[in-house]
Amino acid sequence: MPNIRGTIGTKRMNAEPLAGIKGELSGLKNKKVLIVEDDKFLRYLLAIKLEQLKDQGVEVFPTGDTDEALETARKVNPDVIFLDIVMPGKNGYEFLKELRGELQFKDTPVIILSNLTNQDNNERTKGLNVSAYLVKA
Numbered sequence: 001m002p003n004i005r006g007t008i009g010t011k012r013m014n015a016e017p018l019a020g021i022k023g024e025l026s027g028l029k030n031k032k033v034l035i036v037e038d039d040k041f042l043r044y045l046l047a048i049k050l051e052q053l054k055d056q057g058v059e060v061f062p063t064g065d066t067d068e069a070l071e072t073a074r075k076v077n078p079d080v081i082f083l084d085i086v087m088p089g090k091n092g093y094e095f096l097k098e099l100r101g102e103l104q105f106k107d108t109p110v111i112i113l114s115n116l117t118n119q120d121n122n123e124r125t126k127g128l129n130v131s132a133y134l135v136k137a
Helices: 024-028 040-051 067-076 092-100 118-125
Strands: 032-036 061-064 079-086 110-114 131-136
Touching: 032 040, 032 067, 040 061, 061 067, 067 079, 067 092, 079 092, 092 110
Parallel strands: 032 061, 032 079, 079 110, 110 131
Antiparallel strands: none
């Protein structure tokens, strides 16, 4: 079996998902991160990657639906939230609107993770204080 961590030309290749962003995630030091993602595989990947920062005090709280996420948010008061939009039951917009209605979450950074483009969601996220928008596909 070939080693996927080989080299291409003079560039080093690393096949580990999100391998190059550990330094960029260092701003999460001593933070509580809530993940709201219904896709088990994506939730697992993101949680595993963020848990690599455990030595920097990062705590990760993965949730699979918006009801569980709201309950978890109220318990742990996360410092940042990664939020999927298309969810079964209450969608990400509804979750975010309800979350923003609670004083302690008014300014909590929320990073939207979605298969929908930012252009598709621009109107719906206005006024909801979204920090960043990442397209998954």
